[in-house]
Amino acid sequence: MASSSQAWIESIAKHAIPPNASFPEGTGVYYIPNFVTVRGEITPKNVLLARELPAFVTSYPDIISRLKATEAFEGSPHGQPNHIIMNEYLPGQGIMPHEDGPAYHPVVATISLGGHALFHYFRYSPEGEGDAEDAEGAKEPSTSNHGRRIDPRPVLTVLLEPRSVVITTGTLYKTHLHGIRDITEDLFAPAKSDSKPRLHDLDVQLDNWELLADDDLKKAISEGKTIPRTTRYSLTCRDVARVASAGKLLGGLSKR
Ligand SMILES: O=C(O)CCC(=O)C(=O)O
Numbered sequence: 001m002a003s004s005s006q007a008w009i010e011s012i013a014k015h016a017i018p019p020n021a022s023f024p025e026g027t028g029v030y031y032i033p034n035f036v037t038v039r040g041e042i043t044p045k046n047v048l049l050a051r052e053l054p055a056f057v058t059s060y061p062d063i064i065s066r067l068k069a070t071e072a073f074e075g076s077p078h079g080q081p082n083h084i085i086m087n088e089y090l091p092g093q094g095i096m097p098h099e100d101g102p103a104y105h106p107v108v109a110t111i112s113l114g115g116h117a118l119f120h121y122f123r124y125s126p127e128g129e130g131d132a133e134d135a136e137g138a139k140e141p142s143t144s145n146h147g148r149r150i151d152p153r154p155v156l157t158v159l160l161e162p163r164s165v166v167i168t169t170g171t172l173y174k175t176h177l178h179g180i181r182d183i184t185e186d187l188f189a190p191a192k193s194d195s196k197p198r199l200h201d202l203d204v205q206l207d208n209w210e211l212l213a214d215d216d217l218k219k220a221i222s223e224g225k226t227i228p229r230t231t232r233y234s235l236t237c238r239d240v241a242r243v244a245s246a247g248k249l250l251g252g253l254s255k256r
Pocket residue numbers: 085087095100110178234235236
């Protein structure tokens with residue numbers, strides 16, 4: 001019987017050779033660009049297939065060494081991220097509340113480029129609590145993850161400015177979920193003098209208000225303005241504990 005790694009290799013090989021793949025006929029050599037997607041580099045057994053990170057994250061700008069300097073990855077297997085996912089979000093696009101899963105060391109650095117986003121952390125609803133909350137008219141529909149209900153009211157809300165990084169560790173990584181709502185604009189309630197601005201519809205406060213750097217953005221938010229979302233790119237940087245070279249993995253399979 002095939003091992004799960006073998007099954008994985010076979011399953012990608014099934015749709016691997018597109019009809020227009022160009023290769024010298026008869027040689028048995030196939031060339032397929034972009035065969036492994038960024039996410040696909042982690043096998044079902046949570047092993048990262050090693051590949052050097054590109055210069056645009058190691059030297060200009062030197063994202064990896066800057067993240068290392070934060071010391072957030074100090075306890076991670078490689079002491080720094082070895083895996084980066086790039087996402088693009090158009091206005092109206094978000095990401096459902098989710099956990100990052102066991103492939104990664106429990107630290108994630110999320111870098112934002114382009115537009116801003118509001119990043120929410122959610123908890124699971126304690127048993128039996130979800131129905132009561134829905135009945136009271138929660139402003140966000142309750143969702144579930146692996147059959148567990150998620151409390152629709154965020155426990156923490158962070159505005160991610162362009163060029164910022166948010167690093168998630170500890171309980172918020174291990175037992176909570178994170179997500180970005182799929183909306184086209186963020187509507188804020190005018191700030192009261194002694195409290196942080198709040199999101200108009202969710203009625204939660206902006207928890208990183210004091211840390212924001214953009215004074216124009218802060219002014220607009222404190223005046224209760226609506227801030228439209230624009231295209232945002234994110235770099236999600238993590239450390240995958242288990243790493244193998246693709247050659248080693250394939251060599252291991254051929255010995256079976
Ligand atoms: O793109 C982002 O800002 C978040 C991405 C994320 O949560 C993930 O890839 O797990």
